[in-house]
Amino acid sequence: MLCICQDLSLETLCFIPLMVGRKAALAAEVLFLRKQLAFYQERKVKPRRFDDSARLSLLVLAKLFDWKSALVNVKPETLIGWHKQAFRMFWRWKSRGGRPRLPKDIRRLIVEIVKNPTWGQERVADELSLKLGILVSPRTVRNYWPQDLDAGPRKVLTQRWMTFVRNHASALIACDFATIVTVRFRMLYVLVLVEVGTRRILHYNVTAHPTAEWTAQQFREAIPSDHHYRFLLHDRDSIFSEEVDEAVQGFGLQALRTPVRAPQANAYCERLIGTMRRECLDFMIPLSENHLRRVLTEWVTHYNRVRPHSSLGPGIPDPEPGWRRAEHYGHRLPNDHRVVAKAILGGLHHEYRLERRAA
Numbered sequence: 001m002l003c004i005c006q007d008l009s010l011e012t013l014c015f016i017p018l019m020v021g022r023k024a025a026l027a028a029e030v031l032f033l034r035k036q037l038a039f040y041q042e043r044k045v046k047p048r049r050f051d052d053s054a055r056l057s058l059l060v061l062a063k064l065f066d067w068k069s070a071l072v073n074v075k076p077e078t079l080i081g082w083h084k085q086a087f088r089m090f091w092r093w094k095s096r097g098g099r100p101r102l103p104k105d106i107r108r109l110i111v112e113i114v115k116n117p118t119w120g121q122e123r124v125a126d127e128l129s130l131k132l133g134i135l136v137s138p139r140t141v142r143n144y145w146p147q148d149l150d151a152g153p154r155k156v157l158t159q160r161w162m163t164f165v166r167n168h169a170s171a172l173i174a175c176d177f178a179t180i181v182t183v184r185f186r187m188l189y190v191l192v193l194v195e196v197g198t199r200r201i202l203h204y205n206v207t208a209h210p211t212a213e214w215t216a217q218q219f220r221e222a223i224p225s226d227h228h229y230r231f232l233l234h235d236r237d238s239i240f241s242e243e244v245d246e247a248v249q250g251f252g253l254q255a256l257r258t259p260v261r262a263p264q265a266n267a268y269c270e271r272l273i274g275t276m277r278r279e280c281l282d283f284m285i286p287l288s289e290n291h292l293r294r295v296l297t298e299w300v301t302h303y304n305r306v307r308p309h310s311s312l313g314p315g316i317p318d319p320e321p322g323w324r325r326a327e328h329y330g331h332r333l334p335n336d337h338r339v340v341a342k343a344i345l346g347g348l349h350h351e352y353r354l355e356r357r358a359a
Contacts, residue, residue: 050074055082102144106134110144117160121145161265170197171230173223173253174269177210177237178276182286190296191215192276193222196233196268199309200317201300206293210239216247223251231256235266275303283348295345302344306351326354 050058050073059082061067068076101107109132113124121138128134128141165172178190189210193202203222207214223229232253234240245255258265280299286292304318316323333339334354342351 056086059083059086102136102140106136107144109134110136110141111146114146165196165233165268168231171228172196172233173202173229173231174233174266176235176266176269176273177239178273180206180281180286180292182288182292188286188289188292190276190292191218192269192272193218194269194272195317198317199268199272199312200304201272204296204300206289206296208289212239212241212243215239216244219244219248219251223253227252229253233258233266233269235263236260279349280345284345298345302349302351 058067058079062079067079071079102110110124110128113119113127116123119127121141124141125136125138128136172195173193174196175191175193178192180188180190182188186208188206188208190204190206191210192204194200195202203218205218219232230253232248233256235258240255240257248255263270276296276299280295284295286295304316305320306316308314309317336357337354338357340353340355342353343349344351
């Protein structure tokens with residue numbers, strides 16, 4: 001399109017002197033050009049095809065005189081066809097666009113609201129109109145609906161499992177067993193209870209013979225009488241028998257069993273056991289039950305009191321009394337402090353803190 005406009009500009013500049021010149025000179029120049037064109041007609045030389053800029057130039061010039069007698073290279077029907085095509089292109093250009101798109105922040109807001117699992121396009125439009133003052137129609141909402149979601153009303157019969165866990169995290173305890181092999185190839189079992197909301201390890205213990213009675217006793221020791229918990233989540237291991245669930249109900253808790261072959265339903269405790277293996281048990285072989293208990297005592301204290309947890313912001317599940325988040329000093333350390341490191345598990349981990357220098 002830019003090339004066509006440039007060609008038209010050059011031809012316009014050439015046409016202006018002819019308009020202001022003498023009529024005799026103009027007539028002579030026209031005869032001169034026609035004589036040359038007649039020469040090519042006598043030799044029957046086939047002209048090259050007109051490009052878009054040449055066609056548009058002929059259409060503009062044809063408006064200034066009777067072009068039928070001067071048309072040589074193409075038929076009149078061809079020139080008329082060019083005129084119709086140019087007319088269609090002009091109105092297509094003039095009618096371009098349509099309704100402008102919504103601002104980028106509004107489009108992002110619609111995508112965010114769509115995440116509500118039971119909302120359809122009409123509900124989203126009503127929410128934007130009544131509460132946020134953004135007047136859009138359901139059809140407009142549909143235009144910005146994520147492609148991986150159905151734009152109609154989505155029926156959700158029950159709450160999703162992960163949504164339930166997040167909503168009740170502060171009142172939910174998860175538990176599971178981990179198996180450990182000693183240096184003498186003896187199998188030991190570690191029971192771990194974790195608060196889902198704070199990620200704090202509430203209780204742990206080690207045994208070589210996990211029974212329902214032993215497991216119920218661990219719950220008695222872990223759960224205080226004035227607790228605020230409502231649910232206890234565990235898998236379908238045979239250790240968690242009906243006797244254990246009945247004992248849990250006596251504490252005011254409702255036992256929740258995970259679905260069959262769905263370890264992700266107890267993902268928080270499964271992740272904790274994985275962290276315990278990667279940060280502790282994979283680096284040492286327990287000599288006995290007591291040795292394993294001493295090792296876990298040191299690591300659990302480190303996990304609860306000092307170790308940062310990324311899902312908390314980062315934060316610490318159960319920080320020591322008097323602990324407070326360090327101030328931000330940029331990319332430098334304060335001049336009147338020094339970094340002190342404390343070895344954990346024989347140097348496997350270290351705890352760092354700032355200590356004021358002696359005057």
